[in-house]
Each structure stands twice: as structure tokens, then as C-alpha cells.
Amino acid sequence: MISWGHITSGPSILSGFRSPHEPCIGLPLPPPQPLLSLASPSPFPLNPLVPEHTKVMGKEWADARRAANVARLAATLATALAGRTSITFELGCGHGHWLAAYGAAHPDEFCVGIDLITHRVERSVRKQTLGKLDNVIFLKAEAMEFLEALPAAIVLRKIFILYPDPWPKKKHHKHRFINAESLDLLAKRAAAGTRLHFRTDDADYFSWTNEFLAAHARWQVAPGIEWPFEQKTFFEERMKDKRDVIADLTD
Numbered sequence: 001m002i003s004w005g006h007i008t009s010g011p012s013i014l015s016g017f018r019s020p021h022e023p024c025i026g027l028p029l030p031p032p033q034p035l036l037s038l039a040s041p042s043p044f045p046l047n048p049l050v051p052e053h054t055k056v057m058g059k060e061w062a063d064a065r066r067a068a069n070v071a072r073l074a075a076t077l078a079t080a081l082a083g084r085t086s087i088t089f090e091l092g093c094g095h096g097h098w099l100a101a102y103g104a105a106h107p108d109e110f111c112v113g114i115d116l117i118t119h120r121v122e123r124s125v126r127k128q129t130l131g132k133l134d135n136v137i138f139l140k141a142e143a144m145e146f147l148e149a150l151p152a153a154i155v156l157r158k159i160f161i162l163y164p165d166p167w168p169k170k171k172h173h174k175h176r177f178i179n180a181e182s183l184d185l186l187a188k189r190a191a192a193g194t195r196l197h198f199r200t201d202d203a204d205y206f207s208w209t210n211e212f213l214a215a216h217a218r219w220q221v222a223p224g225i226e227w228p229f230e231q232k233t234f235f236e237e238r239m240k241d242k243r244d245v246i247a248d249l250t251d
């Protein structure tokens with residue numbers, strides 16, 4: 001999945017093009033080339049527009065990669081969570097500021113933070129190591145894959161989602177993490193009484209989340225509940241607004 005601030009790269013039909021702004025290392029620039037010549041055959045069909053990696057590798061490859069990720073995560077989690085029955089879960093932990101502080105203040109809870117971006121997870125792990133937090137782990141993982149890989153014995157007791165990518169354009173709303181399917185999956189891996197905490201600066205994502213929760217059979221928005229633990233996250237430092245939604249899972 002593409003994420004905010006996360007740039008994917010891959011083979012490109014434009015890869016032969018060199019910008020005039022690119023540094024030239026001791027060689028004269030070749031004469032300017034057209035971006036795409038309709039006369040020259042393209043290695044990829046131009047339509048329909050699909051991500052480059054899908055064109056090259058195909059759905060079969062993507063499915064196999066997903067299955068391998070889930071298997072790898074399942075093995076890691078089976079070891080890391082052996083003997084445990086519940087966790088406090090942060091989805092999209094970024095640089096780990098929030099969960100490292102939360103874990104330090106709640107030694108009786110076992111906390112798992114995940115993020116897609118390697119260098120953010122590395123920074124999180126550094127906080128865990130420096131803080132000698134033996135009740136906190138950070139993993140590089142995609143949320144839906146993580147939920148699939150979570151051992152059956154583990155219940156999500158508390159869930160935190162802070163400043164998720166807001167995908168503000170309407171055509172990108174489908175990328176927002178909160179939707180009927182993800183709320184179902186979270187509910188499946190949680191138990192009655194599990195509390196979901198969602199914080200955003202984005203007014204539209206705030207309404208969106210309230211609406212999806214209100215429409216869900218088991219999540220019940222709990223208005224007036226105070227945010228349980230304050231620690232500024234990397235993104236919170238940069239945002240003007242703070243909008244909280246808290247919901248409890250019913251039977």
C-alpha cells in the first residue's frame with residue numbers, strides 16, 4: 001500500500017529520461033529525448049494505468065509476497081508473544097514516540113507498534129532499546145497482514161491509531177485505513193470491552209471515522225471519554241488540530 005510520505009520506486013517507462021537539472025558527472029548531456037515516443041514501442045502497455053510493480057510482477061507475485069509476509073510475521077509473533085493473551089496495539093507508530101512513552105508508563109501492558117516504513121521502525125526500536133523497555137516491541141508490518149498473522153490466542157485489548165494518513169482527496173479516500181473491512185478485522189481480533197482510540201487533525205477523516213464506527217454493528221462510539229495518555233507524536237508536533245474518537249467493542 002502507498003502511504004503518506006512514502007515514495008515507492010520501480011522500473012519506469014521514463015527511466016531513460018534525464019532531467020536537465022540532474023548533475024552530470026564529467027559527461028556531456030545527451031541530446032534531449034522526448035519523454036515518450038509513440039513511434040518507439042513501449043515495454044509496457046500504456047493503458048490501463050496500473051502501478052508499475054503490478055505490470056511487471058503481476059497479481060500472482062503480489063499474492064505470494066503477501067503470503068510470505070504473513071508467514072514471516074506469524075513466526076515472529078509466535079515467539080515474541082509466547083505465553084501472552086493480550087496486547088496494546090499501535091497501528092502506524094511512526095517514529096515510536098508515543099508507544100515508547102506509553103509502554104514506559106504502563107509496565108503491566110505488553111505493547112506492539114507497527115509501521116510500514118523501515119527507517120521509522122528503526123527509530124522506534126532505538127527508543128525501545130534506549131528505554132530498556134521489555135514490554136514494548138516495534139515491527140515493520142502492514143496492518144492487515146499483521147492482523148492476519150496475529151496468533152489466535154492474542155486479543156487486542158487497546159488499539160491506538162494516531163494521525164493516520166488522511167488521504168484528503170476524494171479519489172484517495174479508498175486508501176484510508178478506517179473502513180468497514182478494517183473495523184471488522186479489528187473487531188475479530190479484539191474482545192468485548194476493547195477500546196479503540198483514533199486521533200487525527202483532519203476534520204473530514206474525523207467525520208468519516210465517526211460515521212464508519214456508528215454504522216458498525218459492534219463498535220460503539222464513546223463520547224466524552226478523555227484521551228488516556230498524552231505524548232506528542234512526530235506528526236502531532238507538526239499539526240494544528242487534534243480530534244479524538246474513542247469507541248468500545250460491544251458483545
Ligand SMILES: C[S@@+](CC[C@H](N)C(=O)[O-])C[C@H]1O[C@@H](n2cnc3c(N)ncnc32)[C@H](O)[C@@H]1O
Binds near residue numbers: 092094163
Ligand atoms: C501520518 S503517519 C503518523 C505516524 C505517527 N502515528 C505519528 O503520529 O507521528 C502515518 C503512519 O502510518 C503508517 N501506515 C500507513 N498505512 C499503514 C498500514 N497499512 N500498516 C502499517 N502502517 C501504516 C505510515 O507508514 C506512517 O508512518
